[in-house]
Amino acid sequence: MSDRPAQGLRERKKAKTRALIQKEALRLFREQGYSATTVEQIAEAAEVAPSTVFRYFASKEELVFVDQFPAFAEALDAAPADLHPIRAVRVALREVTAAQTAEELAEGVEREKLMFTVPELWAASLTNVSGTLRSMQEILARRAGRDASDPEIRNITGAITGVMFAVWFDWVKDPEMDGPAEIDKALAHLEEGLRL
Amino acid sequence: MSDRPAQGLRERKKAKTRALIQKEALRLFREQGYSATTVEQIAEAAEVAPSTVFRYFASKEELVFVDQFPAFAEALDAAPADLHPIRAVRVALREVTAAQTAEELAEGVEREKLMFTVPELWAASLTNVSGTLRSMQEILARRAGRDASDPEIRNITGAITGVMFAVWFDWVKDPEMDGPAEIDKALAHLEEGLRL
DNA sequence: CATATTTTGAGAGTAGACTCCGATTTGAGA
DNA sequence: TCTCAAATCGGAGTCTACTCTCAAAATATG
Numbered sequence: 001m002s003d004r005p006a007q008g009l010r011e012r013k014k015a016k017t018r019a020l021i022q023k024e025a026l027r028l029f030r031e032q033g034y035s036a037t038t039v040e041q042i043a044e045a046a047e048v049a050p051s052t053v054f055r056y057f058a059s060k061e062e063l064v065f066v067d068q069f070p071a072f073a074e075a076l077d078a079a080p081a082d083l084h085p086i087r088a089v090r091v092a093l094r095e096v097t098a099a100q101t102a103e104e105l106a107e108g109v110e111r112e113k114l115m116f117t118v119p120e121l122w123a124a125s126l127t128n129v130s131g132t133l134r135s136m137q138e139i140l141a142r143r144a145g146r147d148a149s150d151p152e153i154r155n156i157t158g159a160i161t162g163v164m165f166a167v168w169f170d171w172v173k174d175p176e177m178d179g180p181a182e183i184d185k186a187l188a189h190l191e192e193g194l195r196l
Numbered sequence: 197m198s199d200r201p202a203q204g205l206r207e208r209k210k211a212k213t214r215a216l217i218q219k220e221a222l223r224l225f226r227e228q229g230y231s232a233t234t235v236e237q238i239a240e241a242a243e244v245a246p247s248t249v250f251r252y253f254a255s256k257e258e259l260v261f262v263d264q265f266p267a268f269a270e271a272l273d274a275a276p277a278d279l280h281p282i283r284a285v286r287v288a289l290r291e292v293t294a295a296q297t298a299e300e301l302a303e304g305v306e307r308e309k310l311m312f313t314v315p316e317l318w319a320a321s322l323t324n325v326s327g328t329l330r331s332m333q334e335i336l337a338r339r340a341g342r343d344a345s346d347p348e349i350r351n352i353t354g355a356i357t358g359v360m361f362a363v364w365f366d367w368v369k370d371p372e373m374d375g376p377a378e379i380d381k382a383l384a385h386l387e388e389g390l391r392l
Numbered sequence: 393c394a395t396a397t398t399t400t401g402a403g404a405g406t407a408g409a410c411t412c413c414g415a416t417t418t419g420a421g422a
Numbered sequence: 423t424c425t426c427a428a429a430t431c432g433g434a435g436t437c438t439a440c441t442c443t444c445a446a447a448a449t450a451t452g
Contacts, residue, residue, distance in 0.1 A: 010419055010428080038408065049431045054410065084392065116326075123319030130312075130365060144392060154362050155382045156390050162358015166350050169326060186351045193389030194352050196280065196340060206398075206449060235439065245401045250440065 018056045021046040025063040030110065034118040061124035064114055069132050072096050076139050085140045085156050086191040090184055097180045109175065116172045133157060163190050214252045217242040221259040226306065230314040257320035260310055265328050268292050272335050281336045281352050282387040286380055293376045305371065312368045329353060359386050 024045040028037040039060055043050040057063050075092035083091065097105065115121050134148075137157045141148040163186045171179040189195075220241040224233040235256055239246040253259050271288035279287065293301065311317050330344075333353045337344040359382045367375040385391075 008420070013419085014429085039410085040408085049433090050409095051411085051432080052430060055429080058410095060409070086390070116322075119319040119322045121319075122322040123315040126312075126315045126318040133362070133365065151378075151382065152385060152390075152392060154366065155359050155385045156392070158358040158360070158362025158382070159355040159386055159390060160358070162354040162356070162361065163351050164354075165358065166329070166354025169329065170350065182347075186347065186354070189348060189351045190355055190390070194282070194348075194355060194386070196348060196352070204450075209449095210399085234437095245403095246439095247402080247441085248400060251399080254440095256439070 017046070017048065017052075021048065021053055021056055022063055026110070029064070029114060034114060035120065059124070061121055064111060064121055065124070065128070066111065067128075068096075068108070069128075069135065071099070073135060073139060076136075077143075079143075081143060084191065085144065085153075086160060086187055088140075088143065089160055090187050090191075093180070093183065093187075105180075109171070109179065112168060113172045113175070116168060129161075133161060136161070159190060160187065163187060213242075213244065213248075217244065217249055217252055218259055222306070225260070225310060230310060230317065255320075257317055260307060260317055261320070261324070262307065263324075264292075264304070265324075265331065267295070269331060269335060272332075273339075275339075277339060280387065281340065281349075282356060282383055284336075284339065285356055286383050286387075289376070289379065289383075301376075305367070305375065308364060309368045309371070312364060325357075329357060332357070355386060356383065359383060 021042065025037070025042045028041060028045060039053055040050050042063070043053050046053070072092055075095045076088060079088040079091045100108070115125055137153055138148045140157060141150055141153045144150075144153065146153055164183055167179065167183045167186050171177050171182065217238065221233070221238045224238060224241060235249055236246050238259070239249050242249070268288055271291045272284060275284040275287045296304070311321055333349055334344045336353060337346055337349045340346075340349065342349055360379055363375065363379045363382050367373050367378065
């Protein structure tokens with residue numbers, strides 16, 4: 001216990017509390033649904049005051065989020081420069097998912113499931129989605145030596161995310177599905193020009 | 197006044213009230229923003245009681261919606277059977293937009309703009325979006341003689357909507373843009389396999 | 393004109409996310 | 423151990439979408 005002098009007890013406790021609150025929140029959301037769960041219940045489960053919950057998370061919605069984009073962005077940036085954007089995205093995705101433990105992946109799916117199921121969360125993700133789209137557009141543009149506002153880059157980005165969303169919708173409906181594999185297949189299909 | 201025996205005064209009045217409420221709501225949303233506008237204000241502007249607003253619209257969000265999908269679905273169904281899905285969608289879209297007056301189109305853009313700007317509305321559209329996606333998938337599947345759950349159909353549907361969303365995002369940012377034309381170009385790009 | 397049905401108004405009431413604040417506890421540092 | 427600053431508690435309070443009820447008004451019907 002005394003071998004981690006990195007940060008004070010205060011910091012550690014804070015991190016712990018934060019993690020605990022989020023964990024209990026996700027459990028309750030899973031068990032009784034998002035909107036049926038009140039912040040008060042979450043507070044009680046985590047043994048803190050309701051106001052404390054809001055000190056750690058700006059809103060109820062934020063309890064669900066974990067930003068996974070940075071890792072993906074980095075991988076995409078690092079992919080070989082001569083690949084077609086779609087291929088590069090596939091490579092980056094493979095890398096990112098490979099780096100995740102089975103548990104992390106499962107938790108991710110659960111989060112996505114909430115996202116695609118609860119309207120209020122879908123709302124909160126607007127910012128995320130549009131931000132992600134823009135970032136991806138920028139990265140792909142840079143890779144292709146184009147301007148970020150290039151329509152072709154925009155279309156490619158849109159098509160990629162559209163295809164991914166479509167798979168997610170299916171995945172959420174059928175959790176048995178091998179999501180990452182299916183996404184890769186779908187992107188391959190897109191890469192080949194969506195033959196029928 | 198006595199030359200429209202089609203429906204009683206009651207019905208006509210109802211339709212009028214409904215239209216008025218929605219019109220005032222949209223005006224207020226445009227002028228002072230969505231969340232800054234309370235239902236009470238809308239009621240006042242339309243000269244009805246707040247409870248009356250809820251008798252006509254189930255929620256504040258519904259004040260924004262107008263389902264444009266049926267018309268599109270019909271046009272898509274009617275498109276020549278031998279066209280590639282993407283091409284068929286382009287044809288159907290052209291038809292639908294051609295049938296709209298400039299005013300209708302402008303109002304549509306305004307609605308979209310709200311949609312893509314206000315998180316709460318984005319949320320409410322979740323149901324719409326997933327429903328639309330599914331419907332489109334079904335129609336395209338039928339046209340291609342495939343099952344509605346066919347992954348390739350799903351991918352095509354996803355890519356189409358993804359590309360359209362991407363354009364919408366741009367369109368909302370730059371209202372000067374010729375949206376329909378840009379969407380058509382984007383779909384053409386998709387149809388050609390997203391060359392770069 | 394008389395009666396039945398619908399629609400509306402007015403207002404009280406609920407729920408639950410989120411804020412604010414004074415008092416108290418808890419860890420940090422000398 | 424003593425002091426300071428930060429974090430937490432507890433709870434009262436706000437805000438607004440949305441519900442419910444009942445009586446009054448408008449409209450349909452005969």
